[in-house]
Amino acid sequence: xxxxxFGDLAPGEVYGSQGxxxxxxxxxxxxxxxxxxxxxxxxxxLSFDVFPGQVLGIVGESGCGKSVAMRAVLQLVEPxxxxxxxxxxFRPDPSRVIDLAGLAPRGASMRAIRGAEIALIxxxxxxxxxxxxxxxxxxxxxxxxxxxxxxxxxxxxxxxxARQITAxxxxxxxxxxxEQRLDAYSWQLSGGLRQRAMIAMALSCKPRLLIxxxxxxxxxxxxxxxxxxxxxxxxxxxxxAVIFITHDLGVIAQIAREVVVMYLGRxxxxxxxxxxxxxxxxxxxRALLRSIPGLQVTPRVPLPIISGSLPHPFNRxxxxxxxxxxxxxxxxxxxxxxxxxxxVGERQRVSCFLYHDVEAMS
Amino acid sequence: xxSAPGARVTTPGPLLEVKHLRKFFPVQKxxxxxxxxxxxxxxxxxxxxHEGETLGLVGESGCGKTTTARCxxRxxxxxxxxxxFRTRGGTVxxxxxxxxxxxxxxxxxxxxxxxxxxxxxNPRMTLLDNVGEPLLVNGLRDRWARRxxxxxxxRLVGMRPEYMHRFPxxxxxxxxxxxxxxxxxxxxxxLVVADEPVSxxxxxxxxxxxxxxxxxxxxLxxxxxxxxxxxxxxxxxxxxxxxxxxxxxxxxxxATSIFSRPRHPYTAALMKAVPVPDPxxxxxxxxxxxxxxxxxNPPPGCYFHPRCPFAIDVCRTDPPELRxxxxxxLARCHRADELSLEGIGPIDAxxxxx
Numbered sequence: 001x002x003x004x005x006f007g008d009l010a011p012g013e014v015y016g017s018q019g020x021x022x023x024x025x026x027x028x029x030x031x032x033x034x035x036x037x038x039x040x041x042x043x044x045x046l047s048f049d050v051f052p053g054q055v056l057g058i059v060g061e062s063g064c065g066k067s068v069a070m071r072a073v074l075q076l077v078e079p080x081x082x083x084x085x086x087x088x089x090f091r092p093d094p095s096r097v098i099d100l101a102g103l104a105p106r107g108a109s110m111r112a113i114r115g116a117e118i119a120l121i122x123x124x125x126x127x128x129x130x131x132x133x134x135x136x137x138x139x140x141x142x143x144x145x146x147x148x149x150x151x152x153x154x155x156x157x158x159x160x161x162a163r164q165i166t167a168x169x170x171x172x173x174x175x176x177x178x179e180q181r182l183d184a185y186s187w188q189l190s191g192g193l194r195q196r197a198m199i200a201m202a203l204s205c206k207p208r209l210l211i212x213x214x215x216x217x218x219x220x221x222x223x224x225x226x227x228x229x230x231x232x233x234x235x236x237x238x239x240x241a242v243i244f245i246t247h248d249l250g251v252i253a254q255i256a257r258e259v260v261v262m263y264l265g266r267x268x269x270x271x272x273x274x275x276x277x278x279x280x281x282x283x284x285x286r287a288l289l290r291s292i293p294g295l296q297v298t299p300r301v302p303l304p305i306i307s308g309s310l311p312h313p314f315n316r317x318x319x320x321x322x323x324x325x326x327x328x329x330x331x332x333x334x335x336x337x338x339x340x341x342x343x344v345g346e347r348q349r350v351s352c353f354l355y356h357d358v359e360a361m362s
Numbered sequence: 363x364x365s366a367p368g369a370r371v372t373t374p375g376p377l378l379e380v381k382h383l384r385k386f387f388p389v390q391k392x393x394x395x396x397x398x399x400x401x402x403x404x405x406x407x408x409x410x411x412h413e414g415e416t417l418g419l420v421g422e423s424g425c426g427k428t429t430t431a432r433c434x435x436r437x438x439x440x441x442x443x444x445x446x447f448r449t450r451g452g453t454v455x456x457x458x459x460x461x462x463x464x465x466x467x468x469x470x471x472x473x474x475x476x477x478x479x480x481x482x483x484n485p486r487m488t489l490l491d492n493v494g495e496p497l498l499v500n501g502l503r504d505r506w507a508r509r510x511x512x513x514x515x516x517r518l519v520g521m522r523p524e525y526m527h528r529f530p531x532x533x534x535x536x537x538x539x540x541x542x543x544x545x546x547x548x549x550x551x552x553l554v555v556a557d558e559p560v561s562x563x564x565x566x567x568x569x570x571x572x573x574x575x576x577x578x579x580x581x582l583x584x585x586x587x588x589x590x591x592x593x594x595x596x597x598x599x600x601x602x603x604x605x606x607x608x609x610x611x612x613x614x615x616x617a618t619s620i621f622s623r624p625r626h627p628y629t630a631a632l633m634k635a636v637p638v639p640d641p642x643x644x645x646x647x648x649x650x651x652x653x654x655x656x657x658x659n660p661p662p663g664c665y666f667h668p669r670c671p672f673a674i675d676v677c678r679t680d681p682p683e684l685r686x687x688x689x690x691x692l693a694r695c696h697r698a699d700e701l702s703l704e705g706i707g708p709i710d711a712x713x714x715x716x
Contacts, residue, residue, distance in 0.1 A: 061564035061565065061566060061567075062535070062564055190653055191423075192653065220422040220423055220591065221422070221591060221592075221593075221632060221635040221636055222422060222631060222632065222635045222650040223422075224635065224637070225634070225635035225637070225645070225650070226650070226651075228637070228645070229645075247564055247565065248637065249565065249639040250594075250636065250637030250638055250639040251637045252639075253637065253638065253639045253640055253641045253643075254637040254638070254641070254645040273641040274641050274642065277639065277640055277641050277642075278640075278642070287566070288565060288566060289639070291565055291566050291568070291569035292565055292569075292594065292639050293568075293569070293572060293594045293595050293597070293598035293599070294594045294597075294598075294638070294639055297598060299597060299598050299599070299617065300576060300598065300599065300601075302573040302576060302577070303569040303572060303573055303598070304569070305566065305569045305570050305573060306566040306569075309534055309536060309537065309567070310534060
């Protein structure tokens with residue numbers, strides 16, 4: 001190995017981003033599902049960093065492993081899936097580094113982090129809230145469970161105090177009449193309010209890292225715009241780092257600062273949002289951007305498409321996972337070897353042989 | 363392109379004419395199931411769809427767009443109004459008045475493509491049976507003839523006919539949507555009602571299905587009623603756009619006109635809410651505030667006034683009429699003439715980019 005690859009950086013080493021230490025560094029993460037028919041490599045060597053206060057967007061089509069990767073970060077991958085290898089290094093403060101991949105999913109240390117230090121906004125708030133408990137009670141329960149996040153040395157919070165905090169949170173996320181809404185059930189709330197309540201719950205334990213897994217996919221555009229604005233404001237206010245997962249390139253363009261493009265469990269391209277949208281390097285990113293029916297396309301004229309379809313999970317192509325659908329694939333190269341994620345230019349990283357010499361790789 | 367405006371074959375009248383369509387759902391309460399209120403899901407909607415064109419029906423969830431589509435298909439009976447459909451023979455019938463039996467011979471001419479490619483195919487039937495079912499129902503009893511026809515249909519939507527003995531689970535979302543389209547086309551319909559046909563699909567697959575819909579329209583001279591919430595998709599595929607809000611049409615115009623200059627503040631707000639896939643275009647700060655009005659108890663005056671940034675006194679008291687504000691451009695707004703609202707860019711100006 002001649003050049004140092006992104007994935008080879010040591011935990012303390014800093015890559016880009018003004019010399020900041022990343023809050024979360026994922027290194028060579030592999031998550032596989034061991035089913036009767038074979039092994040599905042849902043996440044296949046994923047590496048990325050999230051810096052404090054940064055919004056990282058992860059974009060990819062269904063089946064690219066973006067949600068599985070996030071479940072792995074929270075140690076929520078359920079059998080038959082498991083983390084095969086890789087590191088998930090979390091730094092709650094500069095002196096502590098925890099490898100989440102090494103923690104027991106049900107152990108005390110993981111449970112102290114999950115929901116408290118790292119919170120999740122799930123895609124479907126309807127399914128995430130319990131229908132038989134009021135939304136207020138569910139948030140109060142979370143706050144009392146993780147009371148140290150609010151009062152590190154004091155006595156545990158009482159119900160009344162937790163309820164007070166919840167009402168404040170509801171006000172923060174723009175729920176009117178918060179006291180009344182605390183006693184509402186999730187099914188009594190509209191889609192927008194439910195998602196706001198979910199955001200309140202995610203923020204209820206002052207997380208350092210917020211994982212938003214397609215938080216606006218199930219709601220209307222006007223409500224989506226409200227929720228995105230809200231997330232943006234709260235992120236600025238609390239300086240929470242956010243990993244924002246979506247398949248919607250429009251949403252990514254509007255909310256993320258750094259973007260990771262995934263395909264079949266691997267990072268195809270990574271860089272600042274402006275470079276991804278205006279100077280995309282990887283053929284997959286470029287093809288994806290071209291296929292959006294939007295302002296750049298003449299109406300009623302066929303859209304440029306990505307030929308073929310996603311391969312069956314048991315049938316991962318050899319070499320670069322995208323090569324069978326790639327219009328620029330190099331025969332004998334892309335179908336043989338897997339390109340590594342390497343820097344191109346100052347700020348972008350691409351895993352594509354069009355940008356890397358073969359010699360430098362092997 | 364045969365579908366370009368102006369090049370269309372002139373027909374004596376529209377293929378579909380919806381007049382004053384209403385669909386109210388009763389809200390019942392108590393032991394006696396007393397009707398305490400009515401949800402005005404569709405409230406006096408009128409529009410025309412011409413042969414060979416694509417009309418987009420747009421709005422947020424709960425605005426009545428799907429109910430309108432279902433009434434046209436007569437999957438439900440409208441409360442009142444007319445649904446005039448020009449049959450293949452040239453006679454005009456009112457679908458709203460027909461009985462189940464009278465509807466049967468007309469049903470092959472109006473077909474539907476569903477949103478969910480996973481729920482809309484029978485998982486226990488092979489593609490042959492899924493796509494062949496409408497043929498069987500409509501009297502094609504000969505198994506071999508049916509097989510031939512299904513093979514043709516699968517080829518038409520870009521699938522290999524060899525797959526016809528497989529079950530839906532073997533296919534991806536995009537392929538299943540193709541199968542759903544093949545099934546809708548089995549009876550050679552003239553009007554295809556597509557209810558959010560691409561909103562469950564990924565971007566790259568969505569592009570493939572949109573291309574297929576456009577191609578089929580040209581080849582088979584189909585007419586689409588395209589129900590969708592994604593304005594990017596609607597702008598790409600529709601020639602005319604109708605916007606609904608709380609059961610009413612609030613604006614209807616040719617796509618070029620509505621996207622370059624919307625006349626109703628709601629349409630403009632919808633356009634502004636769509637996140638632009640370009641980080642250099644700042645997101646609109648003035649996202650629409652508040653929630654959609656309750657269709658069981660809509661506000662007085664203009665239904666949109668509580669959320670409208672341009673509302674004046676008259677909006678709070680007098681319900682506006684849907685009126686012509688420019689050639690071919692209808693809007694339901696008191697201030698349609700004075701407001702200068704921003705669209706998402708004139709279509710011609712962007713046409714140069716390939």
